[in-house]
Amino acid sequence: MDSVAWLSPVVAGRFRIETLERDPSSIVAIARDGRIGWANRGWFSFGRENGGTTAAIGVGANYFAGMCGDVRPFFEAAVADCIAGGAPFELDYECSSATVYRTFHLRMLPLSGEALLLVHTLTEVRPQDRPTEPPDEARYRDEFGLITGCSNRRRIRDPVDSSWHWIPAWVETMPQHVTHVICPICRGLYWPEGRFHG
Amino acid sequence: MGETTLEVLVVEGDAETRTLLVDVLSGEGLEPRACGTGEEALELLRGHHFDAMITDEVVPGITGTELVHRARRLDATLHCVVLSGYPQPSDTDVAWLRKPFSLGALLGALSRPA
Numbered sequence: 001m002d003s004v005a006w007l008s009p010v011v012a013g014r015f016r017i018e019t020l021e022r023d024p025s026s027i028v029a030i031a032r033d034g035r036i037g038w039a040n041r042g043w044f045s046f047g048r049e050n051g052g053t054t055a056a057i058g059v060g061a062n063y064f065a066g067m068c069g070d071v072r073p074f075f076e077a078a079v080a081d082c083i084a085g086g087a088p089f090e091l092d093y094e095c096s097s098a099t100v101y102r103t104f105h106l107r108m109l110p111l112s113g114e115a116l117l118l119v120h121t122l123t124e125v126r127p128q129d130r131p132t133e134p135p136d137e138a139r140y141r142d143e144f145g146l147i148t149g150c151s152n153r154r155r156i157r158d159p160v161d162s163s164w165h166w167i168p169a170w171v172e173t174m175p176q177h178v179t180h181v182i183c184p185i186c187r188g189l190y191w192p193e194g195r196f197h198g
Numbered sequence: 199m200g201e202t203t204l205e206v207l208v209v210e211g212d213a214e215t216r217t218l219l220v221d222v223l224s225g226e227g228l229e230p231r232a233c234g235t236g237e238e239a240l241e242l243l244r245g246h247h248f249d250a251m252i253t254d255e256v257v258p259g260i261t262g263t264e265l266v267h268r269a270r271r272l273d274a275t276l277h278c279v280v281l282s283g284y285p286q287p288s289d290t291d292v293a294w295l296r297k298p299f300s301l302g303a304l305l306g307a308l309s310r311p312a
Contacts, residue, residue, distance in 0.1 A: 074300055144258035148212060151283040151297035179256035180283025180297045181215045190298050191222060 004060060007037025010111050026120040029111060032083055034064040034076070037115065046120075063118070074189060082108045082116055092123070094153055094185050101128050101166070103185070134169035147175055150183035152190070157183070205246075206308065208232040209239040209253035209265065210281075219252070222301055228308075236260030236268075243272050250308055252295075255282035266292050279307045 011017070011029045020027050026043040030036055036059055047057035055061060064072050082089045089108040096102050107119040140147045140156055148157040154171050155164035164183055182190055206223055208230050210216040216232045223230040231248070233239050235258045239251070251269055255262035262280040269276055279293045280286075286294035295307045 073302070077302075144211065146211065146256060146258065149283070177256060178283070179211055179254060181212045182218070182298050186298060187218065190300055191218060 004031050004035045004037035007031060007111075007115050010115060011038045011117065014111060015117070023119075025122075027117065028063065029115060029117045030063045030079070031115050032080065034062045034079070036061050036063055043120075071189070078108065079116060083110055083113065086110050091188055092185065093189055096128065096153070099128055101126050128168075129166050135165075135167060137175050141177075145177060147178045149174070149178050149180055150186055151180035152182060152186040155183060157181075203227065203229045204249045204308070206230045207239060207242060207248040207251040209236065209251065209257055209262070210234065211254060211257045215254075219304075222304075226301070226305060234258065236265045239265060240268060240272070243269050243276070247273065248276060250277040250279070252279045252281055252304070252308070255280050255284060263287075263290050263292055277308070279304075 007029050011020070020040045023040060024042050025040075026046045027040040028036055028043045029038040036057070038059065039057070044057065052066075056066065064076055067075060078089055078091075087110070091106045092103060093106065094101070094103050101124070102122060103124045105121045105123050107121075109117045109119070111117055137147065140159065142148065142159045148159070149155065149170075150157075150164065154166075156167050156170060157164055164185075206228050208216060208219045208223070210219060210232065211234050213234070216234060220230045220232050231242065231246075233242060236253075237259055239253065242248075243251070251266070253262040253265050257265070260268075262282065266278040266280060269278060277293075279295055280290075281295050281297055281299070283297040285296065293307055295303060299307075
């Protein structure tokens with residue numbers, strides 16, 4: 001007997017299941033400890049397209065299991081806070097591959113004192129910018145001779161207009177004197193505003 | 199007698215990250231003061247006692263590791279943490295926090311070992 005079978009009726013009690021199923025977003029309901037209790041077709045499609053097996057993405061699997069580094073404790077804390085506070089939590093984040101740039105909007109909606117619904121909506125998808133040659137380093141160096149890169153998603157900041165550029169040659173081999181920061185997109189992931197203040 | 203507030207010197211060349219660090223540390227009840235270069239940091243350390251210093255490894259004019267060594271010549275008790283996107287070199291024994299890091303990890307690194 002699946003120990004999170006109680007979650008599916010909770011979802012059905014709050015939402016029209018057929019509406020959730022038609023939604024192209026990846027929607028998954030999880031218990032406080034991360035176990036998946038219900039998911040829509042969008043969730044399974046996205047999971048399979050990215051190599052997920054039924055055991056890894058289906059009912060009973062743990063939502064947090066595929067996360068690594070600081071991302072997992074961040075999401076575990078966010079889920080716990082969302083359930084405890086009873087208020088929705090929203091976040092924009094990037095989940096790209098070497099060839100495809102993708103951003104998502106995540107909404108966490110508390111379902112009860114023990115579970116919540118996560119809605120991942122694709123907000124942008126396009127091929128990665130892939131210049132064939134490494135760019136001129138001088139263009140990216142600031143007044144102190146430093147290059148600024150995001151420590152999470154490895155993009156490089158253009159000192160002229162503060163836009164963030166994907167430079168594959170520098171992902172492979174970083175130039176000298178790169179200072180690492182957390183870019184505005186990743187800031188929402190690591191340092192969500194308001195989450196740690198009061 | 200009031201509560202003791204941890205005074206932290208934040209050394210970070212990037213203005214946005216500097217502001218972010220100051221904001222989150224203030225939000226946690228610490229008393230941060232920030233500067234953007236190693237020289238500014240040493241000047242502040244000569245004129246004021248801080249309980250701790252967090253510094254980026256790549257700051258204008260000096261490495262974070264070298265700044266820690268020079269800062270400890272001014273105050274041997276200063277608790278220092280280097281923040282870096284690079285792995286910790288095997289030949290340094292300073293406290294090292296790899297970017298990106300969470301606030302919890304930063305606060306943990308700022309806590310002195312028991």
